[in-house]
Amino acid sequence: MHFLEYETWRLKENVDEAAYRQSIRNWFDYLKKNKENLFPEWVSAKYYQKTDREANPTGVFVMIFEYDSLEGHHAYKERRKNWDGPYAEYKKYDPYQEFFDLDTVTTEYLQPLETDVWTNFEKDL
Incomplete structure (x- = not known):
């Protein structure tokens, strides 16, 4: 069963937002080029910004990392824990230290339920 990591953050004060946006794009490019060797357990990585009901940004950004399993999540974190080797x-490429206000970072975890009844209306058409 897939396992998801839900991470949120705010940007540091006075961050160059164009540089931040480019760093996110560079990070995704790096992931795609190195998925097989560095991130084999990853199913997806999706990036969002939180908004209010009228789609006004709240200043909080979200990344949802989807792993093939809980064991895959743990294996990846163990391999990467010291940031050594590859x-x-x-x-x-990780924008974390340069752009994130580290005091605002939160991490939560999700497990899918009842996936046999899920609906994706785009695919169901």
Whole structure:
């Protein structure tokens, strides 16, 4: 069963937002190029911003990492924990230290339920 990590953050004060946006794009490019070797357990990574009901941004950003399993999540985290080996290069692409207000970072976890009744209306058409 897939396992999801739900991470939120705010940006540091006075961050160059264009540089931040580019760093996110560079990070996704790096993931795609290195998925097989560095991120084999990852099913997806999706990026959002929180908004109010009228779609006004709240200043909170969200990344949802989807892993193939709980065991896959733990295996990845164990491999990457010291940022050594091939993950030393990956750290150069991670926008975390440069752009995130680390005091605002939260991480929660999700497990899918009742997936046999889920609906994706785009695919069901």
